[in-house]
Amino acid sequence: MAPYESDDSVHTGDADGLPSGRRRAARYAVPVAVVGVAAATIGLVPALADSGDPDLPKITAQQLIEKIAQSDVQQLSGTVKVSADLGLPDLGGLESGLMSGAARGGDGSSADPGTKLTELAAGTHTLRVAADGEDRQKISLIESAAEYSLVHNGKDVWGYDSKSNEVYHGTAAESGGKHRDRMPATPKDFADEALKAADDTTSVKVDGTARVAGRDAYKLVLRPKHASGTTVGAISIAVDAKTGLPLKFTLTPASGGAAVVDAGFTRISFARPAASTFDFTPPKGAKVTEEKDARGGGGKGAERSWKPGAGPGAGARQGLAGAGPKVLGKGWNSIAVLDSGSKGGIPSSSGKGDLGGFLGSLGDSVSGKFGKGTVFSTRLVNALITDDGKVYVGAVTKGELVKAANSGQ
The missing domain is CATH 2.50.20.10 (Lipoprotein localisation LolA/LolB/LppX)
Incomplete structure (x- = not known):
């Protein structure tokens, strides 16, 4: 070498x-x-x-x-x-x-x-x-x-x-x-x-x-x-x-x-x-x-x-984030926050043919001070969609997303 x-x-x-x-x-x-x-x-x-x-x-x-x-x-x-x-x-x-x-x-x-x-x-x-x-x-x-x-x-x-x-x-x-x-x-x-x-x-x-x-x-x-x-x-x-x-x-x-x-x-x-x-x-x-x-x-x-x-x-x-997401944290632990404008989040279960319920089944239900939501995970990027329509996304763990949502920001 x-x-x-x-x-x-x-x-x-x-x-x-x-x-x-x-x-x-x-x-x-x-x-x-x-x-x-x-x-x-x-x-x-x-x-x-x-x-x-x-x-x-x-x-x-x-x-x-x-x-x-x-x-x-x-x-x-x-x-x-x-x-x-x-x-x-x-x-x-x-x-x-x-x-x-x-x-x-x-x-x-x-x-x-x-x-x-x-x-x-x-x-x-x-x-x-x-x-x-x-x-x-x-x-x-x-x-x-x-x-x-x-x-x-x-x-x-x-x-x-x-x-x-x-x-x-x-x-x-x-x-x-x-x-x-x-x-x-x-x-x-x-x-x-x-x-x-x-x-x-x-x-x-x-x-x-x-x-x-x-x-x-x-x-x-x-x-x-x-x-x-x-x-x-x-x-x-x-x-x-x-x-x-x-x-x-x-x-x-x-x-x-x-x-x-x-x-x-x-x-x-x-x-x-x-x-x-x-x-x-x-x-x-x-x-x-x-x-x-x-x-x-x-x-x-x-x-x-x-x-x-x-x-x-x-x-x-740009269409998803509007003028740009708010950013919490710094560097590798940064989390982008945006409002999807959709209340109700992702349903955890549904009847036949309900795409929202199907997508919800692919995520993990979580709860905290922020209320309830669903976390969708990959090996790199994770995203939390809360029931009040907020989205928290970043190259961070599920726990970090929940912590960010609990901060009320």
Whole structure:
């Protein structure tokens, strides 16, 4: 194993005194998500790492974080292996249908990126990715007998589902003159979020080296300093030694066992992709859905543009959370609180055909000073829905959710 330097005292709470690249990596972000969308946006799994640990110059955790923040890879192409093991119940495809319907706001195009995003919530998937600067990216989800592609080329964003021969056309939103509109599915997407969450509740270390997709890499490991209450065990990021690009991302739960989230390149090239890679013309006979039409007939606020860093599905999160959830706690123990507007919670039992009762049977009934409610659990994200319509959700234990509800906030 190559020499390295551990750094367990990386301070990320005071970003103002750090270099610009360090500040960018240290921005605080709450490591929680809204019910349902959380599973859909976490997705990814085992990339094949090459055998043998390369001999690399030693580096501190702070230096490696700065290297990630300063990475400016503009051109690449490759293959990413993705999967998730959230421990969701097997509903025979029902959960995918429900989440897909929520993501696209009811009946809509199967080529809508918000619909396809839910498929990354479970199982193993293969993605082909390509990028050429800020204005051109492409991600293709390879299926057994079909393919889904999301193409961003200039102001246009195209989604195409070959199975249904449907096309979804939208526009790329601009922020600060930069376009980064893509499905959040690469190790870098997840590494960025993890590093934003690395505040003073986080232990950050360099833990040796690895070979990923034929590249030499350092291994950066993030752990909660105080494990009590959080469901997160550790996050490991394999960082390309030359470019600083995250090549693999793995999230393991505090309960142990297989990784909940693991994403990594199995093949990568930093050569510029051919310009034709990002060309798209709707196939003959394809059904084309325009974004503004899918969002409500083109009225004010109906058109949804993909914003940099948000990724498809952000609209669904905003719809569930309104202006944004209230946040209790700090760091890994943060809990998002929102009002669903639905009184009565989830019924614990019901007659035949009652979906609410069926969903209630999948959760655990709890009670406390707050009253009564139902907790829905995965291996990472847990959510408490109270009978008065409040929702508490986070990467925390059931006990922490009940404690938060009891606080009356």
